[in-house]
Amino acid sequence: MSNQLIIGAHVSLSAPDYFxxxxxxxxxxxxxxxxxxxxxxxxxxxxxxxxMKIDEGKxxxxxxxxxxxxxxxHAPYIINIGNTIKPDLFDVSLKFLRDEMxxxxxxxxxxxVLHPGAHxxxxxEEASKQIITGINEILRTDQTGTIIALETMAGKGTEVGRNxxxxxxxxxxxxxxxxIGVCLxxxxxxxxxxxxxxxxxxxxxxxxxxxxxxxKVIHINDSKNDVGAHKDRHDNLGYxxxxxxxxxxxxxxxxxxxxPKILETPxxxxxxxxxxxxxxxxxxxxxxxxxxNL
Ligand code: ZN
Ligand code: FE
Ligand code: FE
Numbered sequence: 234m235s236n237q238l239i240i241g242a243h244v245s246l247s248a249p250d251y252f253x254x255x256x257x258x259x260x261x262x263x264x265x266x267x268x269x270x271x272x273x274x275x276x277x278x279x280x281x282x283x284x285m286k287i288d289e290g291k292x293x294x295x296x297x298x299x300x301x302x303x304x305x306x307h308a309p310y311i312i313n314i315g316n317t318i319k320p321d322l323f324d325v326s327l328k329f330l331r332d333e334m335x336x337x338x339x340x341x342x343x344x345x346v347l348h349p350g351a352h353x354x355x356x357x358e359e360a361s362k363q364i365i366t367g368i369n370e371i372l373r374t375d376q377t378g379t380i381i382a383l384e385t386m387a388g389k390g391t392e393v394g395r396n397x398x399x400x401x402x403x404x405x406x407x408x409x410x411x412x413i414g415v416c417l418x419x420x421x422x423x424x425x426x427x428x429x430x431x432x433x434x435x436x437x438x439x440x441x442x443x444x445x446x447x448x449k450v451i452h453i454n455d456s457k458n459d460v461g462a463h464k465d466r467h468d469n470l471g472y473x474x475x476x477x478x479x480x481x482x483x484x485x486x487x488x489x490x491x492x493p494k495i496l497e498t499p500x501x502x503x504x505x506x507x508x509x510x511x512x513x514x515x516x517x518x519x520x521x522x523x524x525x526n527l
Contacts, residue, residue, distance in 0.1 A: 241266035242496040242507035252290035262507040268305040268495045277329045301341030308347045314367035315350020315360035338377040346416045349394035365406030372409040382414040382449045387424035387465035397442035414449035426461040432482045451494045469498045477519040
């Protein structure tokens with residue numbers, strides 16, 4: 234079980250079938266995990282859990298021998314606990330995150346991906362201090378055991394977490410280390426300036442600066458931009474600047490066994506690319522023009 238490839242994609246959680254609908258989408262892609270937002274990614278309005286067909290979804294997961302702990306939830310991007318300029322946003326974000334951790338647990342999941350934050354002009358130091366304060370405050374009273382996985386960012390705008398050092402500094406300030414983790418995103422680190430093609434070197438550096446034990450989930454995306462562009466625009470496997478040959482190494486790397494790997498690649502011609510991408514990853518073989526033939 235533990236040396237099995239855990240692979241999935243971003244799926245939506247939407248009316249009328251919500252969770253069971255997401256699980257069905259996931260299965261239709263040939264995936265054995267998925268990542269979802271508990272509502273719209275750009276806001277913090279959330280529907281009550283009792284309409285979300287959670288039990289039905291869990292039963293379907295069980296039928297397919299899928300461990301719900303491999304599922305990943307992504308926090309909405311409006312959450313910014315690094316914003317020291319609007320204190321009310323900090324409070325709202327903390328309250329949302331607390332509730333979100335409860336939702337994560339209700340779905341049977343374990344890991345919540347969080348963009349560390351943006352300093353909006355106040356500087357990385359200030360923002361980092363506040364991010365640490367916020368997460369410690371949440372974890373001190375948390376009863377859910379949900380792990381917050383800080384995502385490595387592209388360094389767009391004033392994003393914090395644009396290199397391994399910034400992530401390590403955040404982790405260093407967290408008291409409950411068993412509930413903090415990291416989400417490595419291949420598009421983001423490429424855009425942040427890492428040479429993602431040197432897979433072993435990237436992982437060695439991650440281990441040296443952060444520690445591989447903190448790595449809880451990997452977003453594997455191609456990038457529309459060159460290394461160091463600080464952009465964050467995902468592309469389909471083999472269509473971007475990173476390329477299939479490199480990306481497939483992250484899926485199958487022995488050091489990353491057992492870590493859920495999630496595609497956040499864009500739809501093409503109104504169609505999800507995931508079934509095809511997942512099958513190519515499993516076969517470790519790229520099919521030219523697959524996207525045009527979807
Ligand atoms: Zn993200
Ligand atoms: Fe990501
Ligand atoms: Fe991204």
